[in-house]
Amino acid sequence: MESLLSVKDVEKVYDNGTRALKGVSFELKEGEFAVIIGRSGAGKSTLLRCINRLISQSRGSIVFKGIKTEKASKNELRKIRREIGMIFQHYNLIDRLTVIQNVLHGRLGYMSNFHGIFDLYNRCDRRNALRILERVGMEKETLKRADQLSGGQKQRVGISRAMAQNPSLMLADEPIASLDPVSSGVVMDSLHNICKEDGISAIVSLHQVDFAIKYASRIIGIRDGLIVYDGDPKDLTESAIKEIYKKSPDDRMENKDENDEEKAIAV
Numbered sequence: 001m002e003s004l005l006s007v008k009d010v011e012k013v014y015d016n017g018t019r020a021l022k023g024v025s026f027e028l029k030e031g032e033f034a035v036i037i038g039r040s041g042a043g044k045s046t047l048l049r050c051i052n053r054l055i056s057q058s059r060g061s062i063v064f065k066g067i068k069t070e071k072a073s074k075n076e077l078r079k080i081r082r083e084i085g086m087i088f089q090h091y092n093l094i095d096r097l098t099v100i101q102n103v104l105h106g107r108l109g110y111m112s113n114f115h116g117i118f119d120l121y122n123r124c125d126r127r128n129a130l131r132i133l134e135r136v137g138m139e140k141e142t143l144k145r146a147d148q149l150s151g152g153q154k155q156r157v158g159i160s161r162a163m164a165q166n167p168s169l170m171l172a173d174e175p176i177a178s179l180d181p182v183s184s185g186v187v188m189d190s191l192h193n194i195c196k197e198d199g200i201s202a203i204v205s206l207h208q209v210d211f212a213i214k215y216a217s218r219i220i221g222i223r224d225g226l227i228v229y230d231g232d233p234k235d236l237t238e239s240a241i242k243e244i245y246k247k248s249p250d251d252r253m254e255n256k257d258e259n260d261e262e263k264a265i266a267v
């Protein structure tokens, strides 16, 4: 079977000279739930941003559903963005809008600007949005303003908004990093169930190794811009974890979180 996403020799050098990715390659098949782990500054967010084309890689290629993303036309780019749902650490909801309005925003990629601006979502979109909210246990909150929700509820709206796009790939960058353990579990359950039930592939970056092992069908460990582990969660030994979270020689204090290793192993 052809892979859904193929990342090949991807390098990213930021304008200030930081080499965030140093040659990353992997193939993602349909239905995989891949979790990326690694220290702060390892390159997790950079990789997710390259896949979604929020930024361009400096070298290498990323092919999504047969489209070479770095060569995508405007139309192809729209298709890529539509088919890739994004979930963010800080939710990125519009505070003054209601839950359902936020979810309907996920449909924007499918309509003209005119329709989006004037809120002309059709009945089918609304029904679909309600159904998704029900699936993540948010059906009672549909008319609440987003800023009245708890963190865990906000993230379930974030998942619902991404789902409204009808994506084939879900990217989530530290979706539970701002949540307490109980809400984290609820959010990860929602995300995992929805992806499993609908056959959506996912790449999720997480800080907590225990959550990674619990939900991942595959774990990708990144250290200092390189993949140092790629495999089954059950093969992730203590020493493999140490290897992933090991400090690299050129680790600079100012933008690295000293407690990463402790955090990861303590859980």
Ligand SMILES: Nc1ncnc2c1ncn2[C@@H]1O[C@H](COP(=O)(O)OP(=O)(O)O)[C@@H](O)[C@H]1O
Binding pocket: 014, 015, 016, 018, 019, 020, 038, 039, 040, 041, 042, 043, 044, 045, 046, 047, 255
């Ligand atoms: N916009 C940027 N400009 C310059 N350097 C950046 C930028 N974004 C991230 N970096 C650097 O790239 C490296 C990887 O960062 P990032 O992808 O955010 O890692 P992670 O998500 O794993 O914490 C870090 O050294 C970080 O400081």
Ligand SMILES: [Mg+2]
Binding pocket: 044, 045, 046, 173, 174
């Ligand atoms: Mg990050």
